[in-house]
Amino acid sequence: MKLAEALAERSDAVRRVEQLRSRVVGSARYQEGEAPAEDAAALLAETAEVLDRLESLIRRINRTNAAVVMGQDGTVTDALARRDVLRMRHAVVTSAAEAAAGRDQRARQLRSELTMLSALPVAELRAQADVLAREIRELDMRIQRTNWEADLLD
Structure with a gap:
């Protein structure tokens, strides 16, 4: 089984x-006086089986990763950690650019x-956000390619 298949199964x-649940x-x-809609005990037993399979998959996925x-x-x-941090960095930079541009302010201003x-350079922040978005896409493609190439370890 390929890593990508295990991720889909997870x-x-x-x-x-x-x-x-x-x-x-x-x-x-x-x-x-009424019958229950379903057998709750049987559903719990089925849930336990699915959870056991899930635990096994997670362990194997983590070992493989x-x-x-x-x-x-x-x-x-390492790549997943990098992607997570890039996403956080992108979110911070994008939020900073939006705030500096006044996106959350009223459109009009009274004379009084x-x-x-702006305390931040909006254009530079947006350019930085674009670079980060490209890095995220490229890294994500490399991760996806690896997921389809790598065999899941036992």
Whole structure:
């Protein structure tokens, strides 16, 4: 199995656990004289099986991410950490540019109000955000390529 397939299976398992949780909660109590909508105990047992499979997948994915090297990006784990930080950096720079540009201020200003000035260079921040967005896209493509090339470790 490829790493990308395991990631898709993990996503499906997480979604399945949430669906089962909701069904368990909906069937945990029922009115006297009525039958429950579903067997809550059976749903809990099914949830436990899905969670066991999920734990196994997560362990194998983490082992694989720590072992597979992506060239100068380091391991997949290193690349994921880099991508997460790039996303945070992009969000901060973008927010700073929007705030400095006055996006959250009223469009008009009355003559009696004080003039608001930007404390940051908006154009430079937007250019920096563009560079960061490109870096994120490029790194994400390398991660995705690796996910489809790397075999999942046991």
